[in-house]
Amino acid sequence: MNALLGRIYQDYFMPGRWQEYESLLRAALDAGYVFLPHRELGSLREGQKTFFLRHDVDSDVPLAGKMLAIESRLGIRSTYYLRLCTLDGELIGQARQAGCEIGYHYEELAAYAKAHRLRDPAQVMDALPTIQKEFIHNFHAFVDKAGEVTTAASHGDFVNRRLGLRNTCLLTPALRRELGIVLEAYDPALESRVTARISDREYPALWSPEPPEAAVARGETVILTLVHPRQWQRAPLSRLGQDWTRLREGVRYGKQ
Numbered sequence: 001m002n003a004l005l006g007r008i009y010q011d012y013f014m015p016g017r018w019q020e021y022e023s024l025l026r027a028a029l030d031a032g033y034v035f036l037p038h039r040e041l042g043s044l045r046e047g048q049k050t051f052f053l054r055h056d057v058d059s060d061v062p063l064a065g066k067m068l069a070i071e072s073r074l075g076i077r078s079t080y081y082l083r084l085c086t087l088d089g090e091l092i093g094q095a096r097q098a099g100c101e102i103g104y105h106y107e108e109l110a111a112y113a114k115a116h117r118l119r120d121p122a123q124v125m126d127a128l129p130t131i132q133k134e135f136i137h138n139f140h141a142f143v144d145k146a147g148e149v150t151t152a153a154s155h156g157d158f159v160n161r162r163l164g165l166r167n168t169c170l171l172t173p174a175l176r177r178e179l180g181i182v183l184e185a186y187d188p189a190l191e192s193r194v195t196a197r198i199s200d201r202e203y204p205a206l207w208s209p210e211p212p213e214a215a216v217a218r219g220e221t222v223i224l225t226l227v228h229p230r231q232w233q234r235a236p237l238s239r240l241g242q243d244w245t246r247l248r249e250g251v252r253y254g255k256q
């Protein structure tokens with residue numbers, strides 16, 4: 001099956017893979033893994049089998065809610081990175097109650113480049129002070145709704161790929177200090193501790209480079225698994241909207 005057909009199946013026809021989700025988490029619990037939110041990196045103990053479960057909630061908040069319900073039932077604490085467009089009060093309340101972390105999934109660099117149709121990375125870097133002001137403004141608005149936020153994770157947009165620039169460029173040490181951000185999800189402080197880094201992929205690949213169960217079975221010391229709600233169940237109306245937005249943005253950004 002090619003990638004496009006896989007995507008169509010996943011977005012428009014695929015039933016929820018919730019049993020699979022629950023069983024992979026159970027496998028980690030049964031093997032003695034401790035689940036840590038990102039903000040608790042400092043309490044990582046040498047030799048303790050640890051599992052960082054990270055959610056990038058790019059879209060499909062209701063599906064993130066389904067993941068959270070499964071994790072709550074199992075007593076698992078994970079990290080939910082929300083964008084401004086997925087900052088949902090109900091999800092935040094439930095995540096907080098379950099002891100999960102809410103972090104900021106930010107994209108100000110890509111958003112600015114799109115809004116101003118900047119296609120030269122140098123032009124984007126010149127605008128960094130303005131982009132950082134936008135970030136500060138948005139971060140405060142995010143915290144107003146989400147409560148205390150101490151970690152952030154860069155979102156990846158097609159514009160980031162075209163520019164060859166990640167949003168992480170904007171998050172300087174001074175800005176982190178000013179806003180109380182102790183960790184960016186791609187920081188070496190975390191990455192260097194991880195022994196198996198896994199991410200979900202679109203159907204039919206499902207995982208890269210391997211399913212988490214394989215890392216659990218090998219007894220990897222520190223597993224980091226990144227999941228995106230959209231990869232776990234169809235949501236035709238939501239995906240139609242997302243595809244339309246992506247198409248519109250692509251056309252607008254591509255034009256002179």
Ligand SMILES: [Zn+2]
Pocket residue numbers: 056057058105154155156
């Ligand atoms: Zn993202």
